[in-house]
Amino acid sequence: MLQVSDVTVRYGKTIAIEDANLEARHGQIVGFIGADGAGKSSLMHAIAGVVRFTGSITYDTFTYRSPKEAEPIKDKIGLMPQGIGLVLYDELSVDEHLDFFSDIRGLRRDAEYHRYRQRLLEMAGLAEFGGRLAKNLSGGMQQKLSLICTLIHRPDLLILDEPTTGVDPLSRKELWEILDDNRRQRNSITLVSTAYMSEASKMDAIHLFDEGHIIARGSAAKLIDSVRPYTYEETTCEGCITFGGRTYSLQALEAKHAEPSLESLFFVNALQKGKIPPPITIAPRENPIDIPPVVMEAKGLTKRFGDFVADDHIDMQLRRGEILGLLGANGAGKTTFIKMLLGLYPIDEGELYLLGKRIRSYEDRIALKNKIGYMSQKFALYKDLTVLENLLYFANMHQLPLSKAKKRIDKLAEGLGFAQYLHSFPRELPLGINQRFSLAVAILHEPVVLFLDEPTSGVDTIARAQFWKLLHELKNRWNISILITTHYMSEAEFCDRVVVLKRGKKIVDDTPANLHATYPEAKSFEDIFIHFYKDAR
Amino acid sequence: MRAFWSVFGKEILLFLRSFGLVAVVLYAFTADIYIAGEGIQVKPRHVKVGYVDYSGGYLANKILSHLHAPEFEKPRAFTSVEALHKAIFDKEIIVGLVFGSDFERSSYRSHRAKVDALIDATAAAQSFVTLGYLQNIVLGMSDIIFPVDLRIHKLFNQNADSKIFMSFTEMLSITTLLAVILSAMVFVKEKEEGTWDIMLLMPTNAKTIILAKALSQVLIILGGILLALGFVVLGIFDAPMNGSFWAFMLLSLLYSLTSIGIGFFIAAASRTIMQVAQLTILIMMPLIFLSGAWTPIYAMHPVLQKFSLLSPLRYYIEGSESIFFRGASILDIWPSFVAVALLGFILFVVGYRKIGRLF
Amino acid sequence: MRAGVIRAYILKEFKDLARTKMLYLVYILPTMILLLFGYGIRLEVTHARTIVLDYDNSTLSLDLISALEHTKYFDAHVSTMSEQEALRLIKKGDADILVIIPASLQKRILKHQKAQIGVYIDGAYPMRALTMQSYVEGEILHLAQKLLAKRGFDGHLITINQRTLFNQAMRDENAIVPGLIGLIMLVAPALLAALLIVKEKELGTIFNFYASPIGKTEFLIAKLTPVFLLHSLNIFILFLWAVYLFAVPFRGSFTLYWLASELYLFVSLGIGLLVSIITRRQIVAVVLTVIITVIPGFLYSGILMPISSMQGASAIEAHLFPVMYYNHIVYDTFLVGEGLASHKTVLYLGILALYGAVPLVLGTLLLRKELR
Structure with missing residues (x-):
C-alpha cells in the first residue's frame, strides 16, 4: 500500500506539484497522464526519494518526508527516469549493465538470480545481444534494457517515467508484457506515466495532472464517463473544440453524443479552463506554382553503414497533395530514408526523382532546396535567437525580399497562433508552440514538399491535435505533399497512405482504410502495425 | 552575398547573446592578460637575505646597508653558519652572506677581502639575477678607479619591463586559444543542438556558410585584440608602440585565419563541445609552448626547436614583437608575414576541405 | 560500507x-x-648571438673578444658591419647582443683615462635581457679585474666567493x-x-x-x-x-x-x-x-x-x-x-x-x- 499525503515539490520559486494525494495498492498499475510540465515527473521523483518535498509518503508501514528518510526503503524501489537510455552507460554492454545494477544492489548470484535474469533478458528480446554496447542499441532496445535493469533487484514499488515515449509500438507492447508479468509475479505497485492513451486505458487507475495538480482520478472507464456529457459527434459551434471526428462543448448542443476516449479528457479540461486553442488558418500561396502529379519517387533506394543495410532497395512514391505516413520500429530505417531524400546522406544505390527530375549531383539538390521543407524531431532552432529573428534568418537564407518576408511571417504567426510569442526565446515557450513555429520555419519559403521526422514526439495531446489540423490545412490550401514519421499509431489514421518499414525493407504500402478493411478484427491501427511486425518475424 | 551577411550577422548575434561566452572572452582579453602581466616579476623583489658576521666590523655593515628595498628585504642576522644553512634549507632566505672573522682585517691589511655567498639555486632564475646585483654592489664598494665604463642599452624595452612582455605574449596566446575554440564551436554547436541538418538544407552553397561563420569569428577575435591592446597592453602597462599599428592588425588578421583553420580540423573531428575542449587542450598546449611565448626558441632543446618551425604562433609572436618593441616595418620582417600567411593558407584550405566534406 | x-x-x-x-x-x-x-x-641563457664591432684591434680588445668567445654563454662574432646594420639585425631578431669596442680603448686605459664600451641588448624578453646583462657585465668586469691584478693594482678589492646550494650546476x-x-x-x-x-x-x-x-x-x-x-x-x-x-x-x-x-x-x-x-x-x-x-x-x-x-x-x-x-x-x-x-x-x-x-x-x- 502506497499513500501519498499533501506532497508538494518546489524548484526555487516554481511549484512543480502541489498538495498531491494518492493511494495505490499492491498489484495495481497506476497511470499518470497530463501535458508536459504538469508535475508528473516531480511527484515520481518525490515518491522515489530523489527530490526534496513537503508532506509525507507512506509505503506499507514506513513513512518518509525527505530523501534522507527514504534511504532505508530504496532497496524496495525501482525508478526509471524519463529519457531514452538515460540511466545507461554508452560504453557498457548489456551484460555489464545487468552486472552493474545487480552489484550496486548487492544481489546474491545464486541459481534463482540467474534464472530470473535470463527470463528478463528473454522477455526483453536482449538475450542474444549480451555483448552489445548500449550506444549501439536502438532506442526501443535501450528502453527495454533500462526497464530490466530497474527490475533486476525485484522492486516492490516500481516507478517508471514515460518509459515508452519515442519507442515503437512493438517494443512498447513488449515493455508492457514485462511490466504485467512483474506485477503478477511480485504483486508490486507500479506507477507509470505515459503520453499514449492506448496504454493508459489498460491501467487500473489513472491520475490526470494539470498545472501542478491532480485534477481527476479513477479507472479509465470512470474518467471517460465523466466527459461523456460534453462529447458530441462532429459539428460546428462557438466556443467548442473539434478534433478527430468529435466536438467537445460545455454547453448542450443539438448534435448527437459520441463515445469519448481518454484523449477527450484533455479537450474537456481545456474547455473548462477556458483555454480554447486558437483556430488555425493558412493563407493561400503567394506564388502559385504547377506541381507534377508525382512529387517524389524513389526506386530501389539503398543505404549501407559498413555491413549493416539501413535501407534495402526501397521503392516509394509521394503524390501531389498527399500525406504519407512512414512507420516502423526504432532502427527500421525511417530517419535514414528521409536523410537520403534530403541529401544529408549520400545514396549508395537506386534512383531518386524529385519533382520529376533525377537527382544525381550536389548542384541538382541546390536547385531544389527552395522547394523542400524539413522539420526534425529536435525542432532545430537557434535557442539564442528570438522567434522572429529565427524566422527572419531563414527567410534571408531563402533569399526572400525583406518586406515580403515580414508580411509572410506576420501572416504565419497569426494563422499558426504564435503571434504573441514573436519576441520570446524558444526555450521560454512550451513544446507545442515551438513545434508550430518550427513548422513555420519549414514552410516559410512555400515549399511543395514537406519532410517531417517525428514532429509530435513528446508533445502533449492538444498540441498534437492542433498540429494535425495544421497539416491538413496546408495540404488543402497549398496542395503540398507531406512525408511524416511518427510513433503514435493513432496518427496513422490521419494519413492518406502509410508505408511500414521493417529492418530496412518496405513491408506495407496502403491506405489506412484499406488496411482496416483487410484486418477487420483490429481495434486500432496499433494492432495492425503489431500484426505486421509479428507476422514477418 | 545576402546569405553571407545573414549567417555572419546571426553568428555575431548568437555570440553576443550567449552570456557565458561573452564573459569568458571579455575576461580573457582583459583581466587574464592583466593578471599575467602583474603576476610574475622577473626582477628580484624582496629577496630575503641572511648573514653571519664574525668580523663585527664597519665594512660588513656598510655592505649590508646597500641591500635595501625594493630588491632586498632588511637582512636578518644569524648567529652561526649552521643556523644560516638551516634557514636556507627551510626556504626562509634564499641568499646567505658569511663575513669571516678576518674579513675586515684582511681588507685593511692586504686590500683583498672575500665574502662567502650562499645561494639557494633551486630558485635558479632569481639566483642568477641576485648574484649579478650582489656583484655590482660589492664592486661599487671596492675602492678602485675602474677604468672601463660599461654603457648598457637595453633595446626596445628599456627597463626590461616584464609586465609589458608577459601581458603581450599572453594576449597572443589568448588570441590563438580563443580563435581555435570559437571557430570550432560555431560548427560543433550546430551539431550538438541539431541545427546542422537544417543549415545544410538551406539553398546556399557550403562555401558561403563556412566563410561567413569563420569571418564572423575573426571579427570577434580582432575586436578582442583591440580591447586588450587599448586597455591593458598600451593602456595599463603603457607598452611602447614602435612600429605600425596597421602592420600588426594585418598580421593578426592573417594569423586569425590560421587559427581558424585549426578550428576547422577540430570541428570536423568533434561531435560534442566536450570533445572540442579536449582536442583544443591537446593541440594548443604544444603549439603555445613551441612558439617561444614562454621561452626563446633558440634556448630550447634542439629537437623542440625543429618542431617549433611548425607552430604558426611562433611567427606571429616574432612578427608582433618586432613590430611593437623593435619598430620593425613589414619589409624588415617579411619572413614572419610570409610564414604566417603560408601556414595560414595551408591550414585554412585543408581545414576548409575537411569541414566542407561534412556539407 | x-x-x-x-x-x-x-x-x-x-x-x-x-x-x-x-x-x-x-x-x-x-x-x-x-x-x-x-x-x-629555459631560464639560463646560453649561446646568445653576439656581434662584436672592434674598432680598437688591440691586444686588450682581442683578449676581451676571446674571453667572450670562450664561454658557453655567448656565440660571439667579430664583424665589420656598420653600427646601423648591426642594430638592424637585432631589430629583426637575428642577434641578441651588440658590443662596440671604441677605437682607443687600450690607449686610454693605459693612460688611466676612462674608456666606454657600448653594449646593446635585445630587451624583448625581459628575463633573458637581465640575465644577458649580468653575463656581459660579469665577463667584462672579470677581465678588467684580471688586468688590474696583473698590473699590481693596490686599492681595496672585495670579491664574492659564490657557493650555490642544492643545484650546484645551476641546471x-x-x-x-x-x-x-x-x-x-x-x-x-x-x-x-x-x-x-x-x-x-x-x-x-x-x-x-x-x-x-x-x-x-x-x-x-x-x-x-x-x-x-x-x-x-x-x-x-x-x-x-x-x-x-x-x-x-x-x-x-x-x-x-x-x-x-x-x-x-x-x-x-x-x-x-x-x-x-x-x-x-x-x-x-x-x-x-x-x-x-x-x-x-x-x-x-x-x-x-x-x-x-x-x-x-x-x-x-x-x-x-x-x-x-x-x-x-x-x-x-x-x-x-x-x-x-x-x-x-x-x-x-x-x-x-x-x-x-x-x-x-x-x-x-x-x-x-x-x-x-
Whole structure:
C-alpha cells in the first residue's frame, strides 16, 4: 500500500506539484497522464526519494518526508527516469549493465538470480545481444534494457517515467508484457506515466495532472464517463473544440453524443479552463506554382553503414497533395530514408526523382532546396535567437525580399497562433508552440514538399491535435505533399497512405482504410502495425 | 552575398547573446592578460637575505646597508653558519652572506677581502639575477678607479619591463586559444543542438556558410585584440608602440585565419563541445609552448626547436614583437608575414576541405 | 560500507575510462606537460648571438673578444658591419647582443683615462635581457679585474666567493622539473575527478546513485578510487622522467616523496570533488578546474618566483594554495635530502594531510543524494 499525503515539490520559486494525494495498492498499475510540465515527473521523483518535498509518503508501514528518510526503503524501489537510455552507460554492454545494477544492489548470484535474469533478458528480446554496447542499441532496445535493469533487484514499488515515449509500438507492447508479468509475479505497485492513451486505458487507475495538480482520478472507464456529457459527434459551434471526428462543448448542443476516449479528457479540461486553442488558418500561396502529379519517387533506394543495410532497395512514391505516413520500429530505417531524400546522406544505390527530375549531383539538390521543407524531431532552432529573428534568418537564407518576408511571417504567426510569442526565446515557450513555429520555419519559403521526422514526439495531446489540423490545412490550401514519421499509431489514421518499414525493407504500402478493411478484427491501427511486425518475424 | 551577411550577422548575434561566452572572452582579453602581466616579476623583489658576521666590523655593515628595498628585504642576522644553512634549507632566505672573522682585517691589511655567498639555486632564475646585483654592489664598494665604463642599452624595452612582455605574449596566446575554440564551436554547436541538418538544407552553397561563420569569428577575435591592446597592453602597462599599428592588425588578421583553420580540423573531428575542449587542450598546449611565448626558441632543446618551425604562433609572436618593441616595418620582417600567411593558407584550405566534406 | 557495491562501481568506471579513451589522456597529458615545460622553459641563457664591432684591434680588445668567445654563454662574432646594420639585425631578431669596442680603448686605459664600451641588448624578453646583462657585465668586469691584478693594482678589492646550494650546476632542469610535478599532480587528478561525477549528472546516469541504496561515502569512494589509482601510477612515471630523462639528482627519501605525493593526490581529488558538486556541465567543470588549479599551480609553485620573496596579498595567497607545501617537500627530496629531519617538512606534511582531508569531508557533507 502506497499513500501519498499533501506532497508538494518546489524548484526555487516554481511549484512543480502541489498538495498531491494518492493511494495505490499492491498489484495495481497506476497511470499518470497530463501535458508536459504538469508535475508528473516531480511527484515520481518525490515518491522515489530523489527530490526534496513537503508532506509525507507512506509505503506499507514506513513513512518518509525527505530523501534522507527514504534511504532505508530504496532497496524496495525501482525508478526509471524519463529519457531514452538515460540511466545507461554508452560504453557498457548489456551484460555489464545487468552486472552493474545487480552489484550496486548487492544481489546474491545464486541459481534463482540467474534464472530470473535470463527470463528478463528473454522477455526483453536482449538475450542474444549480451555483448552489445548500449550506444549501439536502438532506442526501443535501450528502453527495454533500462526497464530490466530497474527490475533486476525485484522492486516492490516500481516507478517508471514515460518509459515508452519515442519507442515503437512493438517494443512498447513488449515493455508492457514485462511490466504485467512483474506485477503478477511480485504483486508490486507500479506507477507509470505515459503520453499514449492506448496504454493508459489498460491501467487500473489513472491520475490526470494539470498545472501542478491532480485534477481527476479513477479507472479509465470512470474518467471517460465523466466527459461523456460534453462529447458530441462532429459539428460546428462557438466556443467548442473539434478534433478527430468529435466536438467537445460545455454547453448542450443539438448534435448527437459520441463515445469519448481518454484523449477527450484533455479537450474537456481545456474547455473548462477556458483555454480554447486558437483556430488555425493558412493563407493561400503567394506564388502559385504547377506541381507534377508525382512529387517524389524513389526506386530501389539503398543505404549501407559498413555491413549493416539501413535501407534495402526501397521503392516509394509521394503524390501531389498527399500525406504519407512512414512507420516502423526504432532502427527500421525511417530517419535514414528521409536523410537520403534530403541529401544529408549520400545514396549508395537506386534512383531518386524529385519533382520529376533525377537527382544525381550536389548542384541538382541546390536547385531544389527552395522547394523542400524539413522539420526534425529536435525542432532545430537557434535557442539564442528570438522567434522572429529565427524566422527572419531563414527567410534571408531563402533569399526572400525583406518586406515580403515580414508580411509572410506576420501572416504565419497569426494563422499558426504564435503571434504573441514573436519576441520570446524558444526555450521560454512550451513544446507545442515551438513545434508550430518550427513548422513555420519549414514552410516559410512555400515549399511543395514537406519532410517531417517525428514532429509530435513528446508533445502533449492538444498540441498534437492542433498540429494535425495544421497539416491538413496546408495540404488543402497549398496542395503540398507531406512525408511524416511518427510513433503514435493513432496518427496513422490521419494519413492518406502509410508505408511500414521493417529492418530496412518496405513491408506495407496502403491506405489506412484499406488496411482496416483487410484486418477487420483490429481495434486500432496499433494492432495492425503489431500484426505486421509479428507476422514477418 | 545576402546569405553571407545573414549567417555572419546571426553568428555575431548568437555570440553576443550567449552570456557565458561573452564573459569568458571579455575576461580573457582583459583581466587574464592583466593578471599575467602583474603576476610574475622577473626582477628580484624582496629577496630575503641572511648573514653571519664574525668580523663585527664597519665594512660588513656598510655592505649590508646597500641591500635595501625594493630588491632586498632588511637582512636578518644569524648567529652561526649552521643556523644560516638551516634557514636556507627551510626556504626562509634564499641568499646567505658569511663575513669571516678576518674579513675586515684582511681588507685593511692586504686590500683583498672575500665574502662567502650562499645561494639557494633551486630558485635558479632569481639566483642568477641576485648574484649579478650582489656583484655590482660589492664592486661599487671596492675602492678602485675602474677604468672601463660599461654603457648598457637595453633595446626596445628599456627597463626590461616584464609586465609589458608577459601581458603581450599572453594576449597572443589568448588570441590563438580563443580563435581555435570559437571557430570550432560555431560548427560543433550546430551539431550538438541539431541545427546542422537544417543549415545544410538551406539553398546556399557550403562555401558561403563556412566563410561567413569563420569571418564572423575573426571579427570577434580582432575586436578582442583591440580591447586588450587599448586597455591593458598600451593602456595599463603603457607598452611602447614602435612600429605600425596597421602592420600588426594585418598580421593578426592573417594569423586569425590560421587559427581558424585549426578550428576547422577540430570541428570536423568533434561531435560534442566536450570533445572540442579536449582536442583544443591537446593541440594548443604544444603549439603555445613551441612558439617561444614562454621561452626563446633558440634556448630550447634542439629537437623542440625543429618542431617549433611548425607552430604558426611562433611567427606571429616574432612578427608582433618586432613590430611593437623593435619598430620593425613589414619589409624588415617579411619572413614572419610570409610564414604566417603560408601556414595560414595551408591550414585554412585543408581545414576548409575537411569541414566542407561534412556539407 | 559494502565492498561489493564499491567494487562494481569502480569496475564500471575503469571500463568506461578505457573505452572512451580517457585513459590515454590520464597518462599522455602529465607526460606531455612535463616534457614540454621541462624542455621548453629555459631560464639560463646560453649561446646568445653576439656581434662584436672592434674598432680598437688591440691586444686588450682581442683578449676581451676571446674571453667572450670562450664561454658557453655567448656565440660571439667579430664583424665589420656598420653600427646601423648591426642594430638592424637585432631589430629583426637575428642577434641578441651588440658590443662596440671604441677605437682607443687600450690607449686610454693605459693612460688611466676612462674608456666606454657600448653594449646593446635585445630587451624583448625581459628575463633573458637581465640575465644577458649580468653575463656581459660579469665577463667584462672579470677581465678588467684580471688586468688590474696583473698590473699590481693596490686599492681595496672585495670579491664574492659564490657557493650555490642544492643545484650546484645551476641546471634549469633541476630548478624546474620538480616544481612541474607539483603543478601536474594538482591539475590532472582534479580534472579527472571533477569530470567523473559531473558526467553522470549531465547524462542522467546519476539517477542510479540517487535511486539506489548506495551510501554517499560508498559512492565517493567508488568515484575517487579509480582516479587515485590511475594517478598514483603517474607519481612513479613523473619521477622516472625527472630522474632518468632530465637527470635531476634525487637526494632524499623516495618513501617520503611517494607518501607526500599520495597525500597531495588527495588534495587534488578533493578540489575535483568540490568542483563537480557545484557544477552541472562538463565544460564548466573543465574550465573551472583549469582556472583554479593551473594559475596557482604555476605562479605559486616557486618555479618562477621564490615564495619567500612574495609580499602582501600574493604571499597570503601562496600560503593558501597547497602547491607551496608539496613543492617544498618535492624540492627537498630531489635536491636537498634533509627529509623528516627538518621540522618544516613534518609540518608541511601535516598541512597537506589537512588540505586533503578538509575538501573530502566538505565534499561528503555537501554532496546531496537528491535532484536540485
